[in-house]
Amino acid sequence: MADDKRGRDKQAHDAERRQRERELATELERGDEIEPPVEAEQLADFEAELEELTFPATGIEVVEAIGDRELGSAEGSYSIEELVPETDEETFDSPAAVRVQVQRPTVAAAMKRVVEASETLRNSDFSWTQRKAYEKTFRELKAIDADDDDEGIQAIGDWIVERIRDKETLPTSRAVRREAAKFCRKNGYQVRNDEWLGI
Template sequence: MPDDRAGRDKQAQDEENRQRMRAMLEELERGDETEPPVEEAELDALDAELDAVTFPATGLELVEAVGYHEVESAEGTRDLAELLPRSEREEYDSPEAVRARVQRPTIAAAMRRIVEAADELGGVEFGSSQREGYERTFRELQAIDAVDDDEGIPVVADWVVERIREKEKLPGSRDVRRRAAKFCRSSGYEIRDDEWLGV
């Protein structure tokens, strides 16, 4: 490129476009995250309690060791026993994994119910990709302003638990998304086809 005004303008425009693209990509990465309702001070207090636990630890071991510990969030106070499943199949590698699980108490409580229902069946495997799909669906429900007080999360969790007990298997991630979308539409919220719930 020649070192003249047009060349310098082109380089400046290219750099501006690259910065805009980086900013857009960062925004897209953050776009499906909701702000955790649990404050850092609460999570620091939890870390102090978890120092007494040997990791990796199962959900059952954690509930027995620190299940009494209360976590304060925007949604109220909950014991860890309400947020972590009493399961020997659910394992946490570190205190950070527990911390990440309880950052969103409404979602953690819903996932606890689902994991415990799946445990009742014994042979049902709850894979990480399926779990991530369920959690993303719950995060999407939580992010929808039109659905007040995260009421969609327990509705969808109830549906998942019923399906597990009736059909003796976990519903697919797409089925859970459809049920969440149905709830949103019945609450007056429009779901676009290009959204996670738009299946």
């Protein structure tokens, strides 16, 4: 491959794709985390419905095809359109990638809001690694706030969307973690320095 801008861009894109594939495989293996309240057999049926789509598929294509499909969870029922960002920028490589997106409904709903808000930004790249860091922050808030009504996820999601609107930029993943840690400490949740939120 030539050592020019196009060659370097292709290498970076390929590296990011491989990273997404590794993370997808890891996510599918995990079943013991705080929130996948959507039952495995429901997800399998849902994944079978996705076989009609041609992958890679955009968020808009997924929502158009099965947006009204409901998934029941321990905390309520969610439609796919509440969990998948309706944008051409969000692409899914396989039905399994969509499954990973929706298996944690509260995190998926928060990320949908953030991704759709980021669409309003000009010249802003919402990288895969930054998205994963945001998601991990939301998952950590879910773990800390598991018995509550996901107030932490809602508060940090609101904070990110406000920052996008007011400052016209995506907050860094470190700033999101810092804000999440402040929320936790303010509400009496312990956050140790060696944890993800322990900034």
